[in-house]
Amino acid sequence: MRFNNPPVNTLSLEFLTELVISLEKLENDKSFRGLIITSDRPGVFSAGLDLREMCGRSPAHYAEYWKAVQELWLRLYQSSLVLVAAINGACPAGGCLMALTSDHRILADNPKYSIGLNETLLGIVAPFWFKDTLVNTIGHRAAERALQLGLLFPPAQALQVGIVDQVVPEERVQSVALSAIAQWMAIPDHARQLTKAMMRKATASRLITHRDEDVQNFVSFISRDSIQKSLQLYLERLKQKKG
């Protein structure tokens, strides 16, 4: 699956919906047991959540958007497919979240390609299920530090902290992803799927059992004047950088 939502694979409501539909098709197609997620946009894996969906909109829209974000995470995190992330570009926030749902993460060795959950830098807070996914990957202490400081790890540090599993030369990312996925797909599929579900069930349940509450919390939080101001300021700065 090569993400192609120009310019930077931002997770707009439309793109989220496309991704979920594609995932569902793959899950139902017995001829596919593995999925490599990667980017078709130069220099970026995914820039993450679309701030324009979270800024200056109605509460009903925020709710619809957040449900779609939850849906993508649940589908990726609980996928019965082997999921490998071939991270060939910058990977902040929502992009990092997608990578973290994978069974295996390969990052291209390019100092411009950092990965992490940097929400605090934008004045917002990563939801608890983003936090859970990160803790499951790098441990509690490292996650506590990474989340509060909004750290974006360049390749060497990303490997050291364990947020990715491999760092390889940029031109080899896709071929290494194919080798890696073959290793996972060599395992008896039934046993592998049940084991994956067992590992991830508790974490997924924490969102599933509080899904509506989580949407309401998001809507309340994102609607706050102070948060809207933070986001608008950030969007302004982004525009100035481009122009």
Next chain:
Amino acid sequence: PDASAGVAVMRFNNPPVNTLSLEFLTELVISLEKLENDKSFRGLIITSDRPGVFSAGLDLREMCGRSPAHYAEYWKAVQELWLRLYQSSLVLVAAINGACPAGGCLMALTSDHRILADNPKYSIGLNETLLGIVAPFWFKDTLVNTIGHRAAERALQLGLLFPPAQALQVGIVDQVVPEERVQSVALSAIAQWMAIPDHARQLTKAMMRKATASRLITHRDEDVQNFVSFISRDSIQKSLQLYLERLKQKKG
């Protein structure tokens, strides 16, 4: 900009070794409360004014040869200190400039960031088992959150006190620096944390720590009763008295 703006420094000074007596615990909690309520402070560095020791930990004389009511009062105060430190909205940095066993280690573990002076005499860890007692579950939870389950299982059972190199390797501290640089490194570190939008940082910290804090909060009275029963046991009292005797002999 003044690197120390908005940063308070608390220098433990309870001679001789910053033992956490009931009186000292109460002072610490009061000081913490004042800082939390004072909007001009967003960060706190905890460190020691006593040479060679950060804090020797819980005061065994509060736990030995006293009444059950006293044990209960003491334990509530220990719980209160941990809850206040662990859930502090301030950025908390521990500048560990001395030996840091048991209760001292617990205070360091509540911090957002731990810096240990590179002195082989300054070891850090939860060594309760060496005294014949057991670290409470919330000491254990804080340790597991910091160094992981397996390392905590080993460290707690063996009562390990990690000297600086091993402390860094196992992850019980985040940095080891030359002794004379501990305070300045603490100031640099705290500046990095305080550069983050405070609202977002506080909510994130609370989200990370809520479950662990709740486990004590929802069982607080039960935990006090368990402590009182445990510490009142003849065998435990004997253990502690023996340990106190040995300490007296070492001094004398």
